[in-house]
Amino acid sequence: MAKWTIQAERCKGCGLCVDACPKQILRIDPDVINHKGHSPAQMTDETRCTKCGFCVLMCPDCAITVER
């Protein structure tokens, strides 16, 4: 069960979460495009996620949820 989720339609692909992630496990996949034309952030390896919530803190669009 995913503990890190993103509302891909809210995401504008700014990548602030990618830079904030201490484990560098988030990425922007340019091949995925949401309805607004943005490439939303994706989790690449949730097993390494510490649920620190930095991505949530830095997301300007209230797109990310981390459950712990």
Added chain:
Amino acid sequence: MSKTNKPHSMTETHTHYCPGCTHGIIHRLVGDAIDALGIEERTIGVAPVGCSVLAYNYFNLDMTVAAHGRAPAVATGLKRANPESIVFAYQGDGDLASIGMAEAVHAAARNENITIIFVNNAVYGMTGGQMAPTSLPGQLTQTSPNGRDVDLCGLPVKVCEMLSQLDGPAYIARVAANSPKNVIAAKRAIEKAFRNQVEGKGFSLVEVLSSCPTNWGKSPKDALKWMDSTMIPYYPLGVYKDTSRREIDS
């Protein structure tokens, strides 16, 4: 427990802000503070003229829009008319530090029991990136195409430094929305600025340094870096005035 992103006092509406603009972070921090204090049902917001003119779309609160720069006066009227309300103004740097300077200074001098969130991104965002009163020396903008010439247009206005010289205000602080650490500090400051009003302590203003990737001509990531390397050294973070702290000291 979940680290949710959207506070209850915010709507589901997607914001119109550009990708990477930190207005969205600051909105969330305002929402978090309102949620934390349980004041959503009696909070009234005043949106400015600027990029955040549509802020009323994003909060589950009674809200109005002030004329350019007049948000502190409108907030004063709202608060005086109904002191039980929690009233905040959300203003940009053109709005507060240029056209609305008088309203901001005098609301502070009166120690008006309101909260102001002052978002400083050193540029006029909505109109397309003109020089702001807070644009840094040498900063390229649409109306300072060769960089802000301080001989021609003077030096930036440091709002926290200036307002903290007044005897009136209760709380003046500057924070930044450019890193997890700074956002956590910003969250605390914004919550305090609202709590001060709930406790009747008076005028509280939090200046939040914010990014404008679009008009700075930078990627969202580089914009945050520029804040760290250039903006924060010019606009030092910290608490500039806190009368409650003075009470504790004495």
Added chain:
Amino acid sequence: MQETILMKGNEALAEAAILAGCRHYFGYPITPQTEIGAYLSKRMPEVGGVFLQAESEIAAIHMVYGASCAGKRAMTSSSSPGISLKSEGLSYLAGSDLPALVVNVQRAGPGLGGIQPSQSDYMQATRGGGHGDFRNIVLAPASVQEMASLTQRGFDLADEYRMTAMILSDGTIGQMMEQVTLETPVPKLVEKPWALTGTGGKREKNIVTSLYLSPKELEEKNLTRFARYKLVEERETDYEAFCMEDAEICLIAYGISARVSRNAVSAARAKGIRAGMIRPITLWPFPSAALKQAAKTVKHFLSVEMSMGQMMTDIELAVRCTRPVTLVSHVGGVIPTPEEVLLAIERAAEEAAV
């Protein structure tokens, strides 16, 4: 409750505002209306109200905007140069459909002008006074009594039609002392479900704004507003007719000019000249229908005003230029005398007889 006392016009207006339930005054000092602020600074705390001296005329009217957003009766007062500063707020109040009472105790302009009485803000007041299409209900008191009664009417009208009511007075009416009977009216209390009082967790949020980015939506807002203005024109136009039954020479005058004109009409009647006066009590809406009706029998109109023909334009429009309209005016703080107005009546009567 009624009591008849001797009072200054400005003070009568201030006390009447309190009696009308206004508890929120925001203002900035300017001659010749300072008595309003001085009076309310003492009285508001006594009735649990708010008197706040703002940092500027601009701030004051935006404080009124805020208090009105909260659903409260709020007012500001000023004189001509200060009203120019308030024009921004007038526009935003109109665009947000907020009720407010704004007082202009006119002094002579333009610019700093002088501190003597004037009526030269007629156009500014009756055309809205700020950017965009909008109107204010403009009430013109001609006595200390009317400074009180029209203020109370102004609050009711503002609430009912969600617009600014402006008391367009002048330095003479503001400063003069007269007997006034202060009444405690029963304010027409209007529900304000749009007010920003906090959702209380019980209703959808309210938004008060003048911003409409969709042209269709903004046009609709404007049209709805003007439909309301039409109602105001139909229902609220007010004037006083004096010696108009058989009048051939008709004076149009308001405020202090109307008092002068009344004497001149009486003097003309004593000389056998069939003179009369229509005194607009509402300058917007202007009593155009009454003038149009009068034009059927009146041979000559005189616009007696302390401005350079600003009101004369409205008279010409009302009578569709079917009758001559002569301007009788003084500006700069000079008040027309009954003698010179009488002279103008006599000239007009001679012309009419030819």
